[in-house]
Amino acid sequence: MPLDLAKIEATLLAAADAAATCTLPLFRTSLAVDNKLSQGFDPVTEADKSAETAIRAVIAEAFPDHAIIGEEWGTSGNSEYCWIIDPVDGTRSFISGAPVWGTLIGFAHNGVAIAGLMSQPFIGETFLAVPGRATYRRAGAAQPIRTSGQTELAQSRVFTTTPNLFLGEHWPKWQAMESATRLQRFGMDCYGYALLAAGHADLVIEPSLNTYDIAALIPIIRQAGGAIACWDGSEPTGGGDVVAAATPELLKKALELINAA
Incomplete structure (x- = not known):
């Protein structure tokens, strides 16, 4: 039975x-x-819990x-069809x-995310993708988005939530990425991936997702012309150490850099 993409898109928007x-x-x-966490800090609020409950109710009805x-x-x-929810990605920001947190809702078929949404309701922005298109929505209008098309590491703008994510065995990988790229920005959470899809950044790299x-963001990046994978080149829908890039060519160069470090 073919997927009802219009219904999937409507459900994503209604859930957001x-x-x-x-x-x-x-x-x-x-x-x-x-x-x-008993050791460390992983915050959760009533906003996280109640928002996920509301999202689940919309999906379960549809x-x-x-x-x-x-x-x-x-x-x-x-089911072979799965919805993957982070009600408030970036709770520390929240x-x-x-306002760089977002509501993430992904839709996967057989373990691969094929549709997804990132909503930042305070700013009023929504980034959404279904097979065949990625769009940016604000103030009732929607427009297509495309990545920057960047193919060179030396010209790239790279985001990560914090370099502290790389402390320990991954530190040389971050150092290599920082040295190889033009500009680095931090603290973006899911919003950084959305900015990559819209052409305002070129790379996002984060371990241990x-x-x-990440599932909701994968289709947004891919349908906007970007590429995303785990550091070993595998499918990232299930999480892991992830890098997203504006183009397949840039992803290939980033993976070579990461794995050589």
Whole structure:
């Protein structure tokens, strides 16, 4: 049975709207913050939990037979079709009042993400992809997006959330990337991947991602003309050490650099 892409797109948008009704009233307020780690800091708030609940309800009504993976409420269902949710990607940014967090909703078939959405409701921006197109939406208008087309490391702008992610065995890889590229910016969370898809950055590199951190962003990058893979060249939908690039040529050069370091 062919996929109903219009229904998938409508569900992504409806789920993002439902999430925004939970996240926006709590953004830049004195909300309680819990820590999911006994050692270290992995924050979670009521915004994360209630937004995922709202997203799940929209998906379950539209596609009751599909599986769902979410950061806060785990896995439900068993299907070749799976929705992958991070209700607030960038919770540290959220609790700091910085509008670079986003709601991530991905749709995967047989383990490969083929549609996805990143919504930043405070700014009012949505980046969305389904097979055949990637679009940027704001103020009721939608327009196609394309990556920069960059193919050279030396001219590239690279994002990562923080260089501290690379401390330890991965540190030489970050040093090599920093030395090889023109400009580095930090603290973007999921927004950095969206900016890459829209042509404002050329590389994003991050280790140790979970599936819900990256699945929604993969189709946005690919449908905008970019390329994305794990550092060993494998499919990144399941998470792992990931690099995204404006072009397949740039991805190839980035992977060679990473694996030589």
